Amino acid sequence: MAQKRNIILVGPMGAGKSTIGRRLATLLDREFVDSDKEIETRTGVDIPTIFEFEQESGFRDREAAVIEDLTMQDGIVLATGGGAVLRPENRRRMKARGFVIYLRTSVDEQLRRTAHDRNRPLLQTPNPRARLEALLAERDPLYTEIADLVVDTDRGHARALAQRIVKRLRHALGDTL
Numbered sequence: 001m002a003q004k005r006n007i008i009l010v011g012p013m014g015a016g017k018s019t020i021g022r023r024l025a026t027l028l029d030r031e032f033v034d035s036d037k038e039i040e041t042r043t044g045v046d047i048p049t050i051f052e053f054e055q056e057s058g059f060r061d062r063e064a065a066v067i068e069d070l071t072m073q074d075g076i077v078l079a080t081g082g083g084a085v086l087r088p089e090n091r092r093r094m095k096a097r098g099f100v101i102y103l104r105t106s107v108d109e110q111l112r113r114t115a116h117d118r119n120r121p122l123l124q125t126p127n128p129r130a131r132l133e134a135l136l137a138e139r140d141p142l143y144t145e146i147a148d149l150v151v152d153t154d155r156g157h158a159r160a161l162a163q164r165i166v167k168r169l170r171h172a173l174g175d176t177l
Contacts, residue, residue, distance in 0.1 A: 005176075006098030007077045007169070010085055010143050012136055013120055014113035015103040016153045016161065017079035023162035025077040028169075028177070034079045038066050048124075056083075064090055071097040082135070085142040095146045099173065101165065102147035104140075107132045109154045148172070 007024060009017040018034050025032035039062050040046055050059045064087055070078055071093045078098065084090050094100050105113075110132050114120055125131050144150070149172065151165055169177050 008098035011103035014110035021079035
């Protein structure tokens with residue numbers, strides 16, 4: 001297997017990409033980067049504001065530029081937004097420039113984890129469950145398409161999940177990790 005220095009986390013909102021990503025970065029002694037936070041830093045506004053003024057398409061344009069930049073780095077742990085897989089160029093870049101881990105979770109767990117989070121524009125709807133189910137139906141095949149590893153995150157604490165992922169990474173990548 002060719003050396004893949006970046007660890008890239010994909011999956012739906014509430015799957016634990018940021019939380020587990022931070023722990024992975026610590027365990028692997030790497031820099032952690034969250035693509036959504038990077039977009040907010042570059043624009044100076046939060047994601048709901050970007051959605052308000054530029055709609056989802058404007059946000060996805062910004063996201064594609066950030067994914068391009070961040071995946072060019074070397075040796076980071078990158079947590080992506082749930083919709084980063086929607087654009088084929090993002091999927092190609094992530095697959096080519098990193099070891100992609102799909103953090104999979106159920107809609108029930110997503111609802112529990114995001115219940116009080118108002119920074120999720122796609123959930124500002126009368127029926128968040130229906131929205132999450134539709135997003136999962138659309139995106140799950142895309143996450144699976146690019147995943148080198150799939151990890152279910154419904155059960156277990158972030159620390160234990162991160163340790164389990166590191167073991168699986170060492171098995172998969174050996175000395176190239």
